[in-house]
Amino acid sequence: MKRILVADNQLSHRDLLQRFLSKNNFTVETAATCSHAIELLNSKKFDIIISEYLLPDMEGTAFFEKCRLLAPEVQFIFMSREVNLKCAINLIRKGVHQFLEKPLNPDELLEIIQSCENSSELVQQNSDFKSPSPTPKPTAYQNPDIVYGNSKKAKWMIKQAQKVGNTNFTVLIEGETGTGKESLARLIHQESPRKEKPFVAVDCGSLSREIAGSELFGHEKGAFTGALNSKTGFFEQAEGGTIFLDEIANLPMEIQISLLRALQEKVIRKVGGSKEIPIDVRIIAATNEDLLEKSQEYGFREDLLFRLNEFVLKVPALRERMDDFPLFVEFFLEQTAKELNQPKPKLGEGVMEYFTQYFWPGNIRELRNVIRRCCLFVNRSMEIQVDSLPHRILVNKSEVFDSNPKNYNRSIPQPLRNPEPEDLKTTAARAESQRILEVLKDVQYNKTKAAEVLNIHRKTLYSKLKQINMA
Structure with missing residues (x-):
């Protein structure tokens, strides 16, 4: 039975959540302040924390970071009547599972709690999961170019990648140039049920506006001058497997629209074609830019960003x-x-x-x-x-x-x-x-x-x- 800690300074809302969650077979404890919640977290094990973001004694981000230090495996759900989009995205990047707007929808809350249970970041103390064994040297994972370290940051990053690999989540990997984002994407693919299927890596930075659509989605014969034969795009080549879109921030706007459709509807259309082709491809994207900032500058579609960052992994710099x-x-x-x-x-x-x-x-x-x-x-x-x-x-x-x-x-x-x-x-x-x-x-x-x-x-x-x- 999952243990949930509800932190909310509003008594009526706190009690309402406790009764509702208890009826749905969760063990629930409550706190009116961050300090009280931290005391409970020090003495008891919880799987999920559902907290009001604007508690009186501590700012939400600081509260989350303190709880993460005490119990890194705990899943966090914030709620507030006023949701600042940029604040919510930054918190999700740091590891918060979801940021909800009050009043809460009961069915939606149960779905999100269920997704917490299946989420890649939830590591239970009594689970059978084994973290990578410390070795005197970094580990190579099948590909000799993939190198892992033994530092706390490296182990946490690998643990997240291994857990999310077993899901079908779309993953956004953030990190500077040369940090090993493609290596991490390959690890996610190897940990997934798709590991026997293709892994197709695409450098979006090298795709010009003229050829991006053809390279990603393919084209029909005669679609443009020089199209002497039909072409199979990267998405079709990755059927059943994983496509890795590196430097995704460089995709032209019109290609972003087609990619959004591929994510939402699971179909693509070749350049010059009229037929929609169903696809079964997992998308892992990578960026060395702040996509939220770019979306606010109209350089990247905000709706595509929210589709891509179902799960965000940060690769630390060397x-x-x-x-x-x-x-x-x-x-x-x-x-x-x-x-x-x-x-x-x-x-x-x-x-x-x-x-x-x-x-x-x-x-x-x-x-x-x-x-x-x-x-x-x-x-x-x-x-x-x-x-x-x-x-x-x-x-x-x-x-x-x-x-x-x-x-x-x-x-x-x-x-x-x-x-x-x-x-x-x-x-x-x-x-x-x-x-x-x-x-x-x-x-x-x-x-x-x-x-x-x-x-x-x-x-x-x-x-x-x-x-x-x-x-």
Whole structure:
């Protein structure tokens, strides 16, 4: 029997909820303040908390965060007569299950409580769920490019992904460039009943307005000039499985409308076709932007956002999980050694110090690329020396970044060692790379905006980022 804690300063509403939930076979306790609710949570186990957002002694977000520290497995439902949309979305991103408007609809409340029971975040103390066993190295999940850490943030992220994988929820994965969003999407797919079916990954950032519809949904013969044959789109290729839409914020508005229909009606229509094709595809989307903010700027459909964020997963940046850093380094050293068919190198004196003082804007992907590059320049003792590190790492951390990543010092950093004289081509390439990094910082790593500011095509930007290991 599920145990529910109801927190509401209005006596009549609190008692009404207690009677209603008790009749529906729930064990219910009540509290009139956040402080009382926290006392109860300290002494008893609850599965769900249903709380008024505007309690007199504590702001709702602070109350939620305190409860989450005490009992991370508890599901949270907020309610209020005045629901601020942005506040509600931010809370759901942090892990709140639902935000309801008063007066509550009894049938809707029961449905939401049922969804809590089936939800990916509900981890019961007596369940058979086993978290990933601690290992001396990060875990690779079938795909050798997938790396997990052992920090608390990493374990919580994996736990959420494994639990939501067993549902058919649409998932929105948020995180900076290079944090491993596609890896997490593959884990969700592998934990689902669809694991034997296709997993189709799509980089929405590389789809131009002209070809996006054809690539995603396919086209009929003669649909446009050059359409000599009919084409099967990514959605049909993923039938029965999962489609992963990376950088979904870059989808053109007209394609967003078609995607919304695919989510709502489970049908697609090929470009140039008149027939609706039923589909059975799970959608996992990823973004490195704030989609709520973009929707308010009319760059992303708000109704599509609410369809996509049925369940939101946040991937922490590498700098937020430095406990995992040595594990990632060891994993990539082993991986690269196998690829190059050579003994595993070790880090020379001072290398780890440079690594840990660097900000890692490209996150795990950037670290992997740096390790791969360094493995080509090991000495006879199979050591990676400081001299083999990329220039961007051979700068003092304080000269490039302060504690806030938004406060980026745009002055060209000076190396800690005297560089060799460079030719004109190398100097120009370095200046170009520096300018690209500056613009990316200015636009919060939105590659579409960066391409516009730099006055180059998006594909050209992707190519240049690959050259500097930032793609």
